[in-house]
Amino acid sequence: GQQLNQSPQSMFIQEGEDVSMNCTSSSIFNTWLWYKQDPGEGPVLLIALYKAGELTSNGRLTAQFGITRKDSFLNISASIPSDVGIYFCAGTNTGNQFYFGTGTSLTVIP
């Protein structure tokens, strides 16, 4: 199956710092999604991207759909303790089958 690689695998940052993470694929997608998973819970959708080059924000979160359609990026500005969790990217072309990244674990140190 498709392999989506996320980096970094984990991050430890101070509260207030900005965070950047990315996701790359061996294939192109026409939709990229970013999810956050809190401990003990299922992933929750943060941002959806539908067009190459698209830049979309959701509060302190900004995500971009890469021009090549093989990558996507997520930035979090001014991190706070509740940003802790695992962030997953996901790509799809059909809406039937989704391919998820390996996840970036974020720890925010107060």
Place this chain on the structure above:
Amino acid sequence: EAQVTQNPRYLITVTGKKLTVTCSQNMNHEYMSWYRQDPGLGLRQIYYSMNVEVTDKGDVPEGYKVSRKEKRNFPLILESPSPNQTSLYFCASSLSGVLAMRGYTFGSGTRLTVV
């Protein structure tokens, strides 16, 4: 409250003993899907269903079965569980396959241990 409900949340079983993990949604969603989550591998799709009586394989279907006899329920069946099926399982749903591109609603997960 709109939700996807999985049961049980935790399950320890022995190799070869058939088990079923239930998934139910109350949003009248057509599309439902099962994933497993393993460290370092992210979430991998097991099966999905576009509607009642319509199911299809995802990326890692071996060792699993599903059924979709009614819209709200999508059980995951392990006929003969093996230790390599020890994992965290998530059910997810969306109004339709196309609208799944706007994001799923996930259940809270089922942690399965096969010994």
